[in-house]
Amino acid sequence: MNGAINFTYGFSHGVEWGWPIAVYLLLAGISGGALIVALLVRFYKKQQVDTPLLKAASLVSFVTIAFGMVFLVGDLEKPLYFWKILIHYNFSSVMSIGVMAISIYIPLTLVMCLYLFEKEISVILAKKSKLVGYFAMVMSILTRFRPLVEVLSVVFAVVICAYTGFLISVLVRFPILNTAILPALFVVSGLSAGTASAGMVASWFFKEDAHSSDMKTLHVIEWPIMAVEIMLIAMLFVSLLVGNEFQQTTTVAFQSGVYANLFWFGVMGLGFGLPLVLNFALGKHVAHSQMAFYLSGMASVLGVLCLRMFIIYAGQTFGV
Amino acid sequence: MENDGKRRAFLKVLGLGSVTLGTAGYSVVSEAGKTEKKPHYGMIFDQNKCVGCTDCEVACRKVNAVPEGQVRLYVENKTDPETPMEKRYVRVSCQQCEDAPCVAVCPSKACHRDAKTGIVTMNPDDCIACKYCVVACPYDVRFINHKTKAAENCNFCLNTNFAKGKEPACVEACKYKALVFGDLNDEASYINQILHVKDSVRMKPTFGTKPSLRYIPVVKAGV
Numbered sequence: 296m297n298g299a300i301n302f303t304y305g306f307s308h309g310v311e312w313g314w315p316i317a318v319y320l321l322l323a324g325i326s327g328g329a330l331i332v333a334l335l336v337r338f339y340k341k342q343q344v345d346t347p348l349l350k351a352a353s354l355v356s357f358v359t360i361a362f363g364m365v366f367l368v369g370d371l372e373k374p375l376y377f378w379k380i381l382i383h384y385n386f387s388s389v390m391s392i393g394v395m396a397i398s399i400y401i402p403l404t405l406v407m408c409l410y411l412f413e414k415e416i417s418v419i420l421a422k423k424s425k426l427v428g429y430f431a432m433v434m435s436i437l438t439r440f441r442p443l444v445e446v447l448s449v450v451f452a453v454v455i456c457a458y459t460g461f462l463i464s465v466l467v468r469f470p471i472l473n474t475a476i477l478p479a480l481f482v483v484s485g486l487s488a489g490t491a492s493a494g495m496v497a498s499w500f501f502k503e504d505a506h507s508s509d510m511k512t513l514h515v516i517e518w519p520i521m522a523v524e525i526m527l528i529a530m531l532f533v534s535l536l537v538g539n540e541f542q543q544t545t546t547v548a549f550q551s552g553v554y555a556n557l558f559w560f561g562v563m564g565l566g567f568g569l570p571l572v573l574n575f576a577l578g579k580h581v582a583h584s585q586m587a588f589y590l591s592g593m594a595s596v597l598g599v600l601c602l603r604m605f606i607i608y609a610g611q612t613f614g615v
Numbered sequence: 616m617e618n619d620g621k622r623r624a625f626l627k628v629l630g631l632g633s634v635t636l637g638t639a640g641y642s643v644v645s646e647a648g649k650t651e652k653k654p655h656y657g658m659i660f661d662q663n664k665c666v667g668c669t670d671c672e673v674a675c676r677k678v679n680a681v682p683e684g685q686v687r688l689y690v691e692n693k694t695d696p697e698t699p700m701e702k703r704y705v706r707v708s709c710q711q712c713e714d715a716p717c718v719a720v721c722p723s724k725a726c727h728r729d730a731k732t733g734i735v736t737m738n739p740d741d742c743i744a745c746k747y748c749v750v751a752c753p754y755d756v757r758f759i760n761h762k763t764k765a766a767e768n769c770n771f772c773l774n775t776n777f778a779k780g781k782e783p784a785c786v787e788a789c790k791y792k793a794l795v796f797g798d799l800n801d802e803a804s805y806i807n808q809i810l811h812v813k814d815s816v817r818m819k820p821t822f823g824t825k826p827s828l829r830y831i832p833v834v835k836a837g838v
């Protein structure tokens with residue numbers, strides 16, 4: 296571009312942010328997505344009782360974000376210094392903002408779990424009669440804020456999904472990452488993986504009937520979410536294809552090599568193709584089977600993992 | 616550079632008036648341009664003079680205790696294979712951006728702008744080695760030091776030679792005077808005198824980070 300003089304050598308070698316970050320991005324997406332879907336279903340249907348779906352979603356969102364933090368912190372070369380982020384706050388850093396959002400979001404998911412597993416926890420604590428008294432007291436206070444906590448949970452769940460997109464979309468050196476579509480794509484793919492995870496956990500652990508009203512709802516919203524996801528990926532590709540010379544060179548990532556395989560077999564085949572085939576191509580008998588339900592749920596989650604891996608690896612491989 | 620040029624033109628116009636008016640005008644200028652008081656350190660790499668001896672690299676690694684196999688400064692051979700006799704070398708190092716993405720993204724403020732000198736530098740003790748700055752730098756000139764486990768960049772020898780009042784190690788080491796270091800905000804500095812008479816460019820300016828390194832490219836007549 297600056298024809299007179301230029302250098303192409305770089306001091307970083309290849310992909311600096313590797314698979315632990317991709318897994319973290321997946322887990323954060325599942326966490327946020329599951330909670331958003333379950334709570335929106337609750338608001339929309341004006342549910343008052345604690346449904347298996349909401350139970351599953353609360354549990355999934357807490358566990359996945361907690362594991363996500365393990366991957367995130369574990370990827371640091373000095374994980375024991377993590378607290379430095381909390382004392383030297385940098386408001387211009389998406390990572391700092393994300394850590395702030397997470398430190399609000401994790402307690403929210405924990406409180407959601409407390410609401411939904413109040414009975415179970417009481418039963419366990421009943422063996423130590425003193426604790427159960429304290430717990431009942433805490434819960435009686437917390438329960439008053441439940442409507443507020445639910446709304447805040449949805450808001451922060453969206454923030455968590457979106458921030459993971461902004462985290463890497465600010466990296467100007469990498470055309471695949473440096474796009475406005477990325478945060479939106481991360482929210483939508485998070486919804487897709489979150490819906491699948493919450494559905495599977497609800498049915499496996501909380502014995503939700505496969506034909507219950509909530510499961511039918513999940514089954515209905517699953518496809519539009521997938522359609523939007525495919526559309527956003529297509530937009531990302533087209534924006535690179537019609538972009539400047541650097542953006543154009545990155546479209547190779549979709550066309551050949553190991554990342555193209557990851558994209559076409561993992562993201563497209565496993566994530567979108569397999570669920571579509573299982574649910575629509577093999578007849579009603581297969582579509583309604585338990586096996587198809589779990590298989591297609593796992594395929595969507597793995598597909599979103601492949602998407603995160605593709606974005607992280609291909610993104611950092613094709614730099615300016 | 617463009618600004619420097621304008622200021623000079625402005626001062627020349629004032630110089631046509633009386634001496635008192637000129638000095639009054641000058642003090643107004645220094646008040647208006649707040650940056651004037653603070654230094655803005657920059658460096659020139661003159662490609663016409665560099666022979667690719669890599670003495671600068673060696674000196675940098677020694678003075679700043681850069682571990683084996685890592686560099687803060689690298690001299691890249693960009694000679695066109697079609698014209699192997701026309702050597703072209705380019706300095707690869709931190710461009711000391713005025714709008715530095717590395718500083719903006721660092722969650723622990725380990726990567727920061729030194730308050731006194733305005734130089735982008737590091738506090739290794741605060742670095743959590745998240746590598747956010749490494750991926751955020753548009754020039755790909757940051758790395759995690761194997762020994763300190765902290766991110767690092769060329770900081771004009773801020774903690775070593777600069778602290779002792781010496782020129783950066785690379786500048787000292789260059790026998791061919793291809794490197795010039797100085798304060799771009801100081802009208803009288805040698806670096807500004809050179810910039811006033813020679814054409815220079817910034818590396819990849821389209822990233823919009825306002826790098827402080829200036830390159831004087833080889834331009835052959837008739838190219």
Ligand code: SF4
Nearest residue numbers: 709710712715717752
């Ligand atoms: S060149 Fe890179 S490391 Fe240096 S100031 Fe700019 S962004 Fe930071």
Ligand code: SF4
Nearest residue numbers: 721742743745746748
């Ligand atoms: S690697 Fe260190 S200097 Fe770089 S952004 Fe992370 S904490 Fe800051």
Ligand code: SF4
Nearest residue numbers: 665666668669671789
């Ligand atoms: S010491 Fe000077 S001549 Fe030698 S490589 Fe470095 S800049 Fe070029």
